[in-house]
């Protein structure tokens with residue numbers, strides 16, 4: 001059997017390893033002392049801490065679902081929930097997605113929004129359907145009033161970047177494409193459902209996304225605490241890792257593409273240029289606080305207003321009771337954009353609902369990728385150069401794509417197919 005090295009044991013690395021293992025002798029090399037990447041969780045005095053986000057699973061792609069459920073017993077091992085997300089505006093909880101719950105806003109806001117939407121509807125024949133960037137898309141589809149109230153402040157907070165510079169293709173397929181007529185009708189008939197991917201979701205009964213990691217990692221050959229710092233070609237044309245410590249036929253790299261220019265030592269000027277072209281792509285981190293909270297039935301609470309530094313509370317304790325094993329209250333994760341000082345977060349928690357009591361903190365420097373206009377082109381170009389040497393990119397930070405777990409699995413399936421055909 002040929003040898004494959006997979007760098008990184010996040011959901012991308014674990015998925016592609018499982019897929020390749022019928023044709024390759026696969027080994028995963030993982031820098032951290034624990035597998036899982038962004039989806040790994042810890043127990044803090046019995047309570048489950050999603051160190052980043054609060055990962056739930058679903059997919060719109062039947063092939064992804066089929067692959068995933070081959071590894072798990074859906075009915076025995078997972079809970080299924082309907083998303084109950086809310087937006088905190090003016091001290092009131094408003095339904096999500098906001099455009100379906102305009103009737104819950106103060107009357108003057110509802111009037112301004114509906115009048116603007118009707119005007120947009122009337123002018124629609126003059127409107128061009130194409131938007132260049134995320135901000136224009138949001139204003140063009142939802143109007144200035146909804147942008148001012150929610151879409152502008154929330155998205156600017158979470159992405160921590162000028163969303164007017166974010167190309168729309170970045171979020172292709174991940175955005176709701178509302179029709180104004182539908183928005184107005186939804187508010188009259190009080191339609192709640194949404195066709196977004198996490199409108200309903202699956203969540204492991206025990207251990208959250210760590211359960212997914214542990215199951216997928218079970219039959220894999222993973223070497224933990226192994227940082228790949230050097231990739232070269234040896235005299236026989238084989239790929240060599242960390243100065244001839246490991247030899248392999250192919251490499252699937254699931255780490256941060258920005259670091260590859262320091263790692264790949266292959267004498268090829270075009271490859272070097274391609275590697276350097278992605279060395280300074282921008283990203284954003286998140287600071288998370290695991291907290292105890294008062295009971296509620298919410299899954300996600302969005303916090304667009306400037307008065308709060310946090311942008312979201314994820315009520316992970318509502319996803320499964322086993323997440324609250326160390327507490328007689330419920331638990332949740334409060335998410336802040338970027339790196340925040342602990343003292344500041346402690347002050348901020350006091351402003352939020354639920355009598356929050358902090359239990360643990362985490363800062364993840366790489367959580368959100370930010371694409372610019374030329375980013376996709378640079379990555380495609382780099383992939384072509386790396387493929388000449390049997391090195392492939394896969395995953396959120398390797399491909400610089402705004403992947404959820406399901407999209408990472410889908411990308412692994414595509415790569416597996418490509419490799420099986422070559």
Ligand SMILES: Cc1cc2nc3c(=O)[nH]c(=O)nc-3n(C[C@H](O)[C@H](O)[C@H](O)COP(=O)(O)OP(=O)(O)OC[C@H]3O[C@@H](n4cnc5c(N)ncnc54)[C@H](O)[C@@H]3O)c2cc1C
Nearest residue numbers: 008010011012031037038053055056228255395396404405
């Ligand atoms: C706040 C937040 C909430 C989210 N919520 C959801 C959700 O609810 N549902 C969902 O489906 N998705 C969600 N996602 C997306 C999901 O987290 C990602 O799609 C997924 O975790 C990406 O996995 P990955 O394997 O591509 O990358 P990673 O998880 O980043 O894995 C990369 C791995 O490579 C290792 N590595 C890097 N460099 C090296 C090296 N040189 N040598 C050895 N090892 C190396 C790293 O240590 C890491 O373990 C969320 C993301 C965020 C940020």
